[in-house]
Amino acid sequence: MLINFIEQLINGLRTGSIYALIAIGYTMVYGIAKMINFAHGDIIMVGAYALYFSISVLGLPVPVALLLTVIVCSVLGVLIEKIAYKPLRKAQPLAVLITAIGMSFFLQSSSLLIFGSTPIPFQSVIPNENIKVGPVTISSITLVTLIVTAVAMILLTLFINKTKLGSAMRAVSEDKGAAELMGINVNSTISMTFAIGSALAAVAGILYISQYQSMKPTLGALPGIKAFVAAVLGGIGSIPGAMLGGILLGLIESVSKAYISTELADAIVFGVLIVVLLFRPSGLLGKKKIVKV
Amino acid sequence: MKILNKKTIFNIAIMLLAYVLVFVLINSGILSRQYKSLIVPICVNIMLAVSLNLVTGFLGELSLGHAGFMSIGAYTSALISINTSFLPPALSFFIAVVCGCVLAAVFGFLIGVPVLRLRGDYLAIVTLAFGEIIKSVINYLNFTGGSKGLSKIPLYSDYNNFTVVFIIMVICIVLISNLINSRDGRAIKSIRDNDIAAESIGIKISKYKVSAFVIAAAFAGLAGSLYAHNVGIIKPNIFDYNKSIEILVFVVLGGMGNIPGSIISAIILTVLPEFLRGADNLRMLLYAIVLILMMIFNNSKFKANLSLNKTFRKLGKED
Numbered sequence: 239m240l241i242n243f244i245e246q247l248i249n250g251l252r253t254g255s256i257y258a259l260i261a262i263g264y265t266m267v268y269g270i271a272k273m274i275n276f277a278h279g280d281i282i283m284v285g286a287y288a289l290y291f292s293i294s295v296l297g298l299p300v301p302v303a304l305l306l307t308v309i310v311c312s313v314l315g316v317l318i319e320k321i322a323y324k325p326l327r328k329a330q331p332l333a334v335l336i337t338a339i340g341m342s343f344f345l346q347s348s349s350l351l352i353f354g355s356t357p358i359p360f361q362s363v364i365p366n367e368n369i370k371v372g373p374v375t376i377s378s379i380t381l382v383t384l385i386v387t388a389v390a391m392i393l394l395t396l397f398i399n400k401t402k403l404g405s406a407m408r409a410v411s412e413d414k415g416a417a418e419l420m421g422i423n424v425n426s427t428i429s430m431t432f433a434i435g436s437a438l439a440a441v442a443g444i445l446y447i448s449q450y451q452s453m454k455p456t457l458g459a460l461p462g463i464k465a466f467v468a469a470v471l472g473g474i475g476s477i478p479g480a481m482l483g484g485i486l487l488g489l490i491e492s493v494s495k496a497y498i499s500t501e502l503a504d505a506i507v508f509g510v511l512i513v514v515l516l517f518r519p520s521g522l523l524g525k526k527k528i529v530k531v
Numbered sequence: 532m533k534i535l536n537k538k539t540i541f542n543i544a545i546m547l548l549a550y551v552l553v554f555v556l557i558n559s560g561i562l563s564r565q566y567k568s569l570i571v572p573i574c575v576n577i578m579l580a581v582s583l584n585l586v587t588g589f590l591g592e593l594s595l596g597h598a599g600f601m602s603i604g605a606y607t608s609a610l611i612s613i614n615t616s617f618l619p620p621a622l623s624f625f626i627a628v629v630c631g632c633v634l635a636a637v638f639g640f641l642i643g644v645p646v647l648r649l650r651g652d653y654l655a656i657v658t659l660a661f662g663e664i665i666k667s668v669i670n671y672l673n674f675t676g677g678s679k680g681l682s683k684i685p686l687y688s689d690y691n692n693f694t695v696v697f698i699i700m701v702i703c704i705v706l707i708s709n710l711i712n713s714r715d716g717r718a719i720k721s722i723r724d725n726d727i728a729a730e731s732i733g734i735k736i737s738k739y740k741v742s743a744f745v746i747a748a749a750f751a752g753l754a755g756s757l758y759a760h761n762v763g764i765i766k767p768n769i770f771d772y773n774k775s776i777e778i779l780v781f782v783v784l785g786g787m788g789n790i791p792g793s794i795i796s797a798i799i800l801t802v803l804p805e806f807l808r809g810a811d812n813l814r815m816l817l818y819a820i821v822l823i824l825m826m827i828f829n830n831s832k833f834k835a836n837l838s839l840n841k842t843f844r845k846l847g848k849e850d
Contacts, residue, residue, distance in 0.1 A: 274652045322823055329830040331651050332593055336783055339595075339776060340822025347815035355812075459772070463663075466656060505667040508660035515657060516645055 241373050246496045247489060252380045252449070254488020255387035259442040260465030261472065261480035262394065263435030269411040269475040270431045273331070276338035277318055279462010280345035281436050285311045285443025286453045287349055290360050300363050308440045315436025316429045324425075342459075349455040362448040383445045390441060391481055394434070398477065407431060411475070460504075464491070467511045473524020482522060550697055557690055565805070567690045571761040573801045574700040575754045580781035580793040581707050582750035587779070588788035589711055590743040591723030593655040596642065596662030597751050597778045602770035603638050603665065604631035604752025605759035606675055609684045612760065616685065624687040628699075628756045635752020636745050638665075643741035650726075662775055669767045680766030681759075688760040696757055703750050708790050710746070719743055720788075773815075780818045783825050 260282060267275045288310045292303040322341050326334045367378045398404035409417040410427045418424050446461060447453055464487060472483025490510060495503040514521065553570060556562050579597060586594045608631035615623040642661050649657060669675045676682075688696050710716050719739050721729040730736050759765050781800055785792030804814045828834055 274656070322827070325827050326830050329826070332587075332591065332787075333826045333830055335593055335652060335655060336779070337823050337826040339779070340819045340826070343776065343815060343819035344823065347812060347819055350812045351816065463659065467660070470653065470656060499671060501667055501671040505664045505671070508664045511660050512645060512657055512664075515649060515653060519648055519653065 242496075244374050246492050248374070248376060248380060250489035250492030251485060252383050252488070253492060254468075254485035255383055256442050256445050256449075256484075257461065257465045257468045257487050258481045258484025259387055259390060259438045259445075260461060261469040261484045262391075262477055263439050264466050264469040265472070265474055265477055265480040266407075266431050266435050268469070270407060270428055271319075271323065271327075273323065273334045274338060274466065275318075275323075275432075275435070276335070276462075277341035277345055278435065278439060279458040279460075279465065280342050281311050281315060281439040281458065282443035282446060282461060283349060283453070283455060283458030284314055284345060285440035286360075286447040286457060287353060288440075289363070289444055289447060290358060290453060293363070294360070304363070304444060307444060308437050311436045311440035311443070312433040315432040315439075319429060319432045342462075346455050346459070353455065355454065357452045357454045359452050360447060362451055363444070364448045379445075379448050383449070386441065386445065390438060394438070394477070397434075403427075403430065464507060467507060470511060470521055471514050473521025476521070476523045476525070479521055479523035546701055550694075553693065553697070557693060569802060569805060570690045570693060571688060571696050571757065573798055574696045575758045575761070576778075576781060576797040576801050577794050578700055578703045578750055578754035578757075579778045580785065580797040581704055581790055582747040582754070583778050584782045584785075584787065584790060584793045585707055585710070585719075585743055586747045587782055588786075588793075589716070589719050589723060590740060592650070592740070593779075594658045594744075594747070595655050595772065595775050595779070596658035596660075596665075597747070598770040598772070598774035599658075599662035599665040600635045600639060600748040600751035601755035601758065601774070602669060602765075602767065604635040604755030605765050605770070606669060606681070606755075607631040607634045607752070608756030609681050609759040609765060610674065612685050612687065613681070613683065620685065620687060623685075624760065627687075627760075628753065631756035631759075632749050632753045635755065636749035639745040639748020640741065642748070643744035647737045647740060659772065659775075662770075662772065666767050666771060675767075678767060680764060682764045684759050684763045684765070686760060686763050688757045696761075699753065699757065703753065704790065704794070707746070707750070711790070715739065715742075723788075777818065780821055784821055 260278065263278050263281075264275060267273065267278070285307050288307040289303055292298045292306050293300065296303075298306065318341055322337050323334065326337055362379060364379050364382050369376050369378060369381060398407060406417070406422045406427050407430070409420065409422055410424055414424055417427075442461075442465075443458070446457070450457075465484065468483035468487040469480045470483070471487060472479025472481070474480075487507060487510070491503050491507050494506045498506065557567055557570065579601065583594060583597050586592055586597075608627035611630050612623050612627040615626060618626075642658060645654070645657050670678050711719075718729070718734045721732075721734060722736055722739055726736055755770075777800075781797045782793055784800065785794070785796035800818075
């Protein structure tokens with residue numbers, strides 16, 4: 239009973255850390271561009287297909303393929319921003335949101351046209367073995383996921399807090415105009431944010447596909463939406479919030495899947511979102527915004 | 532007053548013309564079965580587009596859960612008409628449609644409450660979450676048939692009963708466009724343009740926001756019940772996120788805050804995929820491109836210059 243519960247928690251931690259990786263992308267983009275990048279979830283899907291394409295079709299060795307996947311996603315993220323979001327930087331939020339939804343649909347339907355709707359099976363790039371820690375069994379994929387996520391988060395935190403580019407990012411998200419006056423190139427900072435966010439989404443995509451081993455064009459939609467829920471839960475705009483929100487969401491999902499109902503798990507996850515927003519609209523770690531008239 | 536009368540007569544003439552045209556088309560056998568079966572979906576989509584336009588175009592809040600309300604209307608009415616088959620069809624259908632509409636309105640109220648605390652992006656995501664919750668609860672429950680859905684729903688609103696569907700659609704359009712042109716409608720539009728200014732001149736924001744959501748949900752439920760009694764089989768997956776986006780595309784293409792626009796784009800985008808048969812994937816791609824290009828075009832300098840041009844100003848947004 240207890241062992242089962244611990245295993246569920248570890249499962250939740252694994253899903254949660256994937257959500258956290260995606261949620262960081264949402265939160266960074268929201269902090270800097272004040273928009274929800276709906277297409278972010280579909281970057282995961284592009285990452286999964288890019289990995290499949292470079293290993294199964296091009297026959298590249300795994301490390302090269304992994305690197306290529308991350309590069310493809312980063313470039314795609316930057317391109318999306320340049321083509322679809324940049325012309326709307328001064329537009330009303332509704333217009334930007336609709337464009338982002340359009341972009342998400344565009345990515346999904348393009349990959350549907352290219353790869354078809356039948357799920358493609360794909361062998362995990364991480365060797366799958368079960369590791370026993372006392373009575374608890376952990377799969378190697380889970381272990382790798384947890385380690386990779388932890389490393390990515392530590393590197394990101396260091397990058398944002400210790401480097402010049404990181405402080406430029408924080409400055410732009412604080413006040414775009416003032417940052418520009420201080421000589422920060424706002425456009426390239428925004429591009430960099432999209433690149434980092436998409437690279438993290440690519441990593442999430444690789445981990446996700448190693449776990450589920452089957453891909454279809456809509457695979458990014460649900461984790462994307464859930465990661466967004468995680469970002470909102472933690473307080474959108476706050477990076478530690480996204481990490482916390484992602485892991486909490488993963489735990490909630492895995493526990494409700496195990497003990498309540500598989501079908502209702504999604505409903506519970508979204509229910510949590512609504513409740514959190516009603517009682518704490520700025521999320522768990524978010525800052526309260528005061529609107530001046 | 533005189534101009535208003537002229538406009539009303541013009542609108543009535545268009546509606547009668549549309550009705551006669553479709554009636555002749557159905558009964559003269561010009562249309563093939565395939566095209567006849569498109570007529571009710573067109574009406575349903577028009578209702579969905581017009582009601583979403585009330586929330587998105589006039590109130591200025593993005594709702595991504597419109598298909599959820601539609602599914603509530605569809606399931607409620609289908610369950611009622613399946614279980615009241617002992618009643619005369621007209622009565623059974625009437626009860627079913629009214630209940631579908633009312634229950635959808637109740638859920639519209641439930642989602643209208645979070646609306647008061649949230650705005651913009653957060654609200655959009657809550658409506659999305661709401662739609663997903665409805666879908667997975669319907670999937671989970673037993674009496675809704677789970678993922679297999681409901682079948683053998685009596686076909687009370689297929690193209691043979693086109694007149695009923697048409698009348699309901701006209702009522703829906705007339706009610707919403709009259710609402711928009713009334714005092715309450717102006718209040719709703721003022722919230723969209725500047726909610727703080729609207730509140731400072733004494734407009735009750737909460738009241739108008741909730742009522743806009745409730746009305747839109749009620750009409751979506753109505754559209755859903757007509758949909759259910761047209762196709763005969765409903766499944767939870769029909770009313771997913773993609774359906775909500777499809778309705779949003781109708782509204783965006785037709786022009787946010789423009790009811791004739793919504794009607795026209797709903798007609799075009801329902802008929803067009805029939806010509807693109809076998810290329811269903813292309814349809815989604817088309818929707819995506821429409822959304823992105825419309826938004827970029829709306830905010831471009833080209834559009835701004837165009838709306839300054841005298842000839843185009845007349846054709847521009849009606850409000």
